[in-house]
Amino acid sequence: MSCKVKGPIINAVILVWMAIGLFSCNWFKTGNSNETGEPVIRVFDKYLYDSDLSAVIPEGTDSIDSTILVSNYVNTWIETQLMLHRAELNLNEDQKNFDKKLSDYKNNLTIYTYEQALIQQKLDTNVSNIEIQKYYTDNSQNFELKDYVVKARWLKVAKEAPKLKKIRKIVTSQEDEDVKTLEDYCYQFASSCLLEDTWLYLDEFYESIPLKTNNIEGFLKNNKSFEVESEQFIYLVYIKDYKLKEAVSPLELEKEKIKSIILNKRKLQLLSSIREGLLEEGISKNNVQYY
Known part of the structure; x- marks a missing residue:
């Protein structure tokens, strides 16, 4: 790790370490009785205190890492104060008025947090296969493949593996007994395999x-x-099925995506219903009046 300290900041870092050398032992052992601590750096009317720096250094940090942590913190703090001072001088009052933005942000964050709590409480997250199939059928034009897909079965085996002649004969079989034989063979002899119907x-x-x-x-x-x-x-490879580019994507590949779409629609409907209910309640209880 390395850091670079330039110009007047060198003196600041020296002062910092003088302060830490004087106060660190008592700081970590008994705490600092002074609520603010001793100032070690000033930028205009802003002060950085030894207590701020002590909080930067995790207990047990060695001297080299401590130096880097403090130097980086000091550099950032000084640059921030200088930029803030310059900004205060150059921005007009309208530009510095953040009250509305902060109020809007707080309101939006409060509403969002409440909505997320309502979703957790009220949203039905069960999506049936029937719903998924219906959405897929009704919106199949939205599931166009951008690449080829294959539904494949394969076994990777050593050239000297036993019983290859028999396995070649049944690798395309759909019979339960043959599939079980393939599973057993994979377990014993295959380096890797895929036997499930997976796109x-x-x-x-x-x-x-x-x-x-x-x-x-x-x-x-x-x-x-x-x-x-x-x-x-x-x-040994068996291509059970395949789809070409620009064909409709198989349902199995789109299930999770469709489920997310359905759940998102439910969320929007739930929140819309809640807002409508609040408006009706507000009007009926005379909490909302139009002038």
Whole structure:
């Protein structure tokens, strides 16, 4: 770690460390009886006190790190005070009037915090598969694929792995018994495998399978199952399904996104309903009057 202290700040840092040397032992052991502490730096009418600096240094910090922490803090403090002083001189009263902005910010933050509490209490977060399917069907045009996707099954096994002939025969099978055989084989002999019906984007597929082709669309159309070899391994691959670019994305890939959309709509409806209810209540109780 390193720091650079330039110009008059060097003297400030020396003063800082003189102050810390005089007061630090008593500070950490008994606390500082002076509420403010001793001033060590002044910028115009603003003072930095030894108590401010003691608070910067965590107990147990070594001298080198303490020097860096204090130097950085001092530099920042001095620059801040100089900028504030210059800003005060150059901004007019309207520019320095932050009351409305602060009030608006506080109001917005208060309302937001209350709304989040209401959402936690009242929002139904259960989204059924029927709702997801309906939204997907009604808005399928919004789920256009930007890349190819494949639903693939694959096993990565050593070239000398046993029973490869049998595994080649059943790698495309949907029979429960064959799937169980594949699972057992993967557990015993595969370096890695994927047997679930999982959609993968092409980049994800390539991360697992070292397939090289200049025409992936044609390859997918003409190869339901294939093998790829590397120096040590054989990849047995079965493409159960695939989708081309610009086709409608499979529902399985969009489920979480759709769920988030549905929940966000519910949030907006809930908050709108609460606001409408408050307005009606305010008018009925004469807490809101139009003049």
